[in-house]
Amino acid sequence: MSAIEDAETVAQVSQLDAVVVEEHVSAWRKFFAEIAGSTKGLSGFVLLVLVLLVAILSDVIMPQDHTEQIIANRFLPPVFAGGEWAHFLGCDNLGRDIFSRVILSTQTSVAIGFLVVLIAMTIGSALGAISGYFGGFADTAIMRLADFQLSIPFILLAIIFMAIFGPGFWSLVVALSVAIWVNYARLVRGETLRLRELEFVQAARSIGVRDAAIIVKHILPNVFPSMVVMATLDVAWVIIFEAALSFLGLGIQPPMPSWGVMISDGRNYLFESEWMTLGPALGILITSVAINLFGDFLRDTYDPKQARL
Amino acid sequence: MLSFLIRRLLYAAVVIVCVIFFVSIIIKFIPGDPVDVMAAGNPGITEEDKQRLREQLGLTRPVHEQFVVYIWGALQGDLGQSIRFRVPTAQLVLERLPATLELTILSMVVAVLIAIPLGIVTALRQGSAIDYGGTVIAILGVSIPSFLLGILFILVFAVDLFWLPSSGRGEFLPYAVWHALLNLDFDIFWKSFKFIILPTVALALSVTAWNARLTRSAMLDVIRQDYIQFAKAKGLPDRVVYLRHAFRNAMIPSITIIGLQLGYLLGGTFVIENVFAWPGVGRLAVQAVFWRDYPLIQAIVVMIGGMFVLINIVIDIIYREVDPRIRYVGD
Numbered sequence: 223m224s225a226i227e228d229a230e231t232v233a234q235v236s237q238l239d240a241v242v243v244e245e246h247v248s249a250w251r252k253f254f255a256e257i258a259g260s261t262k263g264l265s266g267f268v269l270l271v272l273v274l275l276v277a278i279l280s281d282v283i284m285p286q287d288h289t290e291q292i293i294a295n296r297f298l299p300p301v302f303a304g305g306e307w308a309h310f311l312g313c314d315n316l317g318r319d320i321f322s323r324v325i326l327s328t329q330t331s332v333a334i335g336f337l338v339v340l341i342a343m344t345i346g347s348a349l350g351a352i353s354g355y356f357g358g359f360a361d362t363a364i365m366r367l368a369d370f371q372l373s374i375p376f377i378l379l380a381i382i383f384m385a386i387f388g389p390g391f392w393s394l395v396v397a398l399s400v401a402i403w404v405n406y407a408r409l410v411r412g413e414t415l416r417l418r419e420l421e422f423v424q425a426a427r428s429i430g431v432r433d434a435a436i437i438v439k440h441i442l443p444n445v446f447p448s449m450v451v452m453a454t455l456d457v458a459w460v461i462i463f464e465a466a467l468s469f470l471g472l473g474i475q476p477p478m479p480s481w482g483v484m485i486s487d488g489r490n491y492l493f494e495s496e497w498m499t500l501g502p503a504l505g506i507l508i509t510s511v512a513i514n515l516f517g518d519f520l521r522d523t524y525d526p527k528q529a530r531l
Numbered sequence: 532m533l534s535f536l537i538r539r540l541l542y543a544a545v546v547i548v549c550v551i552f553f554v555s556i557i558i559k560f561i562p563g564d565p566v567d568v569m570a571a572g573n574p575g576i577t578e579e580d581k582q583r584l585r586e587q588l589g590l591t592r593p594v595h596e597q598f599v600v601y602i603w604g605a606l607q608g609d610l611g612q613s614i615r616f617r618v619p620t621a622q623l624v625l626e627r628l629p630a631t632l633e634l635t636i637l638s639m640v641v642a643v644l645i646a647i648p649l650g651i652v653t654a655l656r657q658g659s660a661i662d663y664g665g666t667v668i669a670i671l672g673v674s675i676p677s678f679l680l681g682i683l684f685i686l687v688f689a690v691d692l693f694w695l696p697s698s699g700r701g702e703f704l705p706y707a708v709w710h711a712l713l714n715l716d717f718d719i720f721w722k723s724f725k726f727i728i729l730p731t732v733a734l735a736l737s738v739t740a741w742n743a744r745l746t747r748s749a750m751l752d753v754i755r756q757d758y759i760q761f762a763k764a765k766g767l768p769d770r771v772v773y774l775r776h777a778f779r780n781a782m783i784p785s786i787t788i789i790g791l792q793l794g795y796l797l798g799g800t801f802v803i804e805n806v807f808a809w810p811g812v813g814r815l816a817v818q819a820v821f822w823r824d825y826p827l828i829q830a831i832v833v834m835i836g837g838m839f840v841l842i843n844i845v846i847d848i849i850y851r852e853v854d855p856r857i858r859y860v861g862d
Contacts, residue, residue, distance in 0.1 A: 236808055241761045264668075330849050372791070373546050377813075378832045384818050460678045468804045469678050470817050487804075490681060497729035498687055502678055510674035517669065 224285045256523050263523070266515030273509050276325055276330035281403060286319035288479060300497045311501040314484075315491055320501040326479040334395060334464045335513075336456040341399040343453055346406025347445070351437045353407065354414030364413070367424050368404045376463075377400045394473050397461050405452055413445040428482050447524045454517035458510045481506045539847060543840045550836045551590060551605060554829050555598055566590065568823045569614055571641060611826040615819075620830035628834075631811035633704045635800045638731050639793060641740040647785065649739075650746025650781045654781075657751065657772065665743065672740025681733035688729060698808035701726045726836040732806045734799045738792050742785055750781040779853075786850055790843040797839070 257263040257436040276283065291449070300312035300320075311321040323399070371379075383397035417423055426436050467473035468482025476483055481502035488498030566584045584589050589600060604610065610621045653665035658755070676819035701707060703722030711720035752779050753759060762772045801813030811830060812818045819827040 334828075370546060370549055372794075373843065374832075374836045375794035375797045375839055376551060377794075377801045377816075378836055380798075380830060381816050381820060381831060382554060382557060385823070389820075417540065419684050458674065462674075463798075465676055465800075466678055470802060470805055470816065472820060485679065485682065492682065492686060493690055499682060499686075503683075506676060506679060507674060510676075511670060514670050 223274055231408070232451065254419055257519070260519050260523070262515050263519035266512055266519055269508060269512030270516050272374075272435045273328060273512050274332065277328045279327045281327045283316060283324040284325050288318065288322040289477060291316045292317055297491070297495045299495070302498070303497065304410075310494070312497040314487065314498050315495075320498065321482060321483075323479045324481070324501040327481045327484065327502065328473060328509065329460045330391075330478060330480050331464055331506075331509065334391070334398070335461045337395055338398040338402070338460045339453045339456050340458045341395070342403040342456070343406050345399070346403035347442065347449065349403070350407035350410030351441060354411035355418060355433065355437055355441070361411075368407055371400075380463075380467060380472065384467075389467075389472045390475055391478065394467060397467075398463060401463075402456055402460070405456065406449060407522060408451060410445050411446060413448070414441050417441050417444055430490040451517065451521045451524060452512060458513035458517065461509055461513070462506070497529050535851075536679070536844075536848075537832060541587055543837075543844060545816040546840050547833070547837045551602060551829075551833055552598065553721060554832050556599060557596060558825050558829060562785045572774045605833065608832040613824055613827045613830075615824045620827045621834065623815065623827065624830055624834050627810060627815050629703050630700055631797075631804065631810060631813060633801055634727065634730055634734065634803070634809060635793065635796050635812065637704070638734040638796055638800070640739065642742055642792075642796075643645045643659050643737075643789075645744050645786070646739045646742030647782065649743040649786075651750055651773070651781070653743065654747045654750035654754070657762065665747070667742040672736045675736065676802075677733050678708065678802045678806050679738060681730065681803055683734055684729045689729070695725055697729075697731055698811055699726055726807075730803050730809055733806070734796065734803050737799070740798055741792070742788075743786050745788065746781055747756065749784045750777060752797065753777045753781045786846070786853060790846045793842060794839060797835070821853070 257267050260296065279359040296315060300310060301314070311319075311324065314320055314323070315461050327442035330455075349364050379401060380397045383393050383400070387393035387396070414437075423436060423440055426440055464473055465480070465482035465485070468480045468485045470482075471486065473482055474480035488502070490498075491498055551685060556777055565590070566581050569584065572580055588599060592600070601611070609619065610624075612618065613620045615624055616623060649665060652661045656662050685697040688695045702710070702719075704723055704727060707723035711717060740760050754773070759772060759777055762776050763769075800811065801816060803809065804811045804813035805817055816828065816831050818824075819831065
């Protein structure tokens with residue numbers, strides 16, 4: 223059965239089925255049918271699963287010790303340029319295996335990407351819901367704060383944070399979270415304003431459901447699809463900015479491995495050993511292409527109205 | 532119009548004061564003070580010298596007083612002295628500002644000039660090979676970090692091909708254009724232009740991709756509207772329908788987002804300046820963080836932030852002119 227037929231059958235089945243559990247299962251089946259039916263979705267999904275597996279299992283699949291410096295291996299070229307298979311992406315200026323470092327950096331980047339988006343999404347959607355649901359002073363205060371922040375370019379915020387806390391993993395997480403919470407606050411506020419007036423929310427209110435319960439049970443689930451789309455694309459943005467800041471020396475600090483730092487090291491040897499930049503470059507590229515493909519697919523499928531950021 | 536302008540300018544003033552306030556408060560939280568930073572390289576300095584320096588710099592006064600003094604100074608164009616260079620920070624930033632501005636603005640212009648036609652063509656040929664190619668370029672464009680693209684360009688066009696310089700900067704581009712026109716000498720222009728090509732293209736790609744997608748989806752929305760169908764039905768040629776009727780409305784989302792994109796581009800400029808050794812504010816900012824030159828960081832944030840707020844007012848005004856619907860709602 224082709225993917226599209228499958229999706230149609232599943233859709234019909236889920237219409238007929240009233241049982242909640244089965245509806246849940248068919249929603250997942252429908253989701254995978256959608257993925258299988260789209261080139262963007264499928265390629266993005268496969269790459270993304272690959273990247274996530276590498277990030278989770280990096281300690282296991284890393285072929286060499288990422289900190290071990292072997293003098294004989296300094297500037298060892300990759301295998302296609304006359305190197306050896308044991309270090310197939312070559313070695314860096316300190317004789318460390320580049321492939322292992324690229325793999326471990328995946329963990330760093332993915333961790334930062336997810337952590338930042340999770341924090342920003344939690345804080346942003348909470349503030350957005352409060353702002354939209356209650357209105358009044360809270361709304362004014364939160365939205366003024368958002369406006370204020372949007373009127374300052376992100377890079378300036380990042381520089382302030384790095385100057386104060388000193389560059390590092392947690393300063394980076396804070397700076398990037400501060401940069402994107404506004405996206406979620408605005409999204410959730412807008413939707414809350416709309417949903418608040420709808421009958422099912424009015425009904426819940428009239429039978430005396432508490433405000434917090436209305437927000438959590440009735441409003442947030444309705445915003446969730448748009449939020450997931452935004453979050454997916456934001457993970458790619460965070461990973462790219464993490465790399466850029468680390469490249470400038472304002473992000474992850476060695477010895478913690480990071481693509482940005484590796485590229486910054488490699489830049490000093492661009493003329494003789496360009497493979498030092500090749501490995502980390504491929505790492506960033508594969509990861510962000512994977513997330514962007516998948517995020518694009520999610521948006522096309524579940525939230526076609528959302529403008530691309 | 533006037534009341535709108537006054538309101539926006541007042542708002543801008545409030546934002547700038549808030550920025551100054553925010554930055555000064557936060558800098559107060561840093562352990563140690565500028566004097567400790569200054570003294571770091573001088574083992575001979577005594578506690579008394581430090582105390583004298585603190586008094587000279589006004590650091591012994593209460594915080595709110597320091598803040599008022601800073602704001603008062605800022606109004607007169609004095610944003611304090613750089614610890615590293617011992618010259619006014621405003622002067623340091625102003626010296627570097629043209630380099631950053633020319634790079635950011637040229638990239639924005641290039642991005643818009645390429646993105647809008649690309650967006651329109653891919654929308655009108657939806658589902659064709661061109662559209663497919665556009666999608667691939669767009670995904671790659673938003674996925675490649677600009678600094679990586681910059682390094683790739685250096686590798687190809689500077690190291691391998693020797694076509695373009697990998698670092699440095701020529702004369703301020705508008706001056707170079709002016710001088711070249713005065714002397715009718717293309718070389719004068721090229722001497723400056725060749726430095727800016729690689730950084731500009733590296734910087735512009737992601738914004739081009741973003742804008743092209745935006746224009747494409749706006750155009751797709753617009754051409755489904757009744758008035759476009761009507762224009763077609765009354766027999767207007769496609770060219771007129773698309774370029775006169777559809778195009779203007781399809782541009783609105785791109786213009787709205789230009790302010791946001793400029794902020795994003797500025798971030799890219801700060802990074803790209805460090806790739807191409809471009810002597811702009813971005814390099815200065817990164818160096819200032821390493822030197823812990825807090826007055827300089829503060830000046831950079833206040834000046835660039837302030838400039839950004841003013842640019843956004845200009846964009847608002849343009850936006851109101853292009854789309855009259857906004858004007859009536861706004862007033």
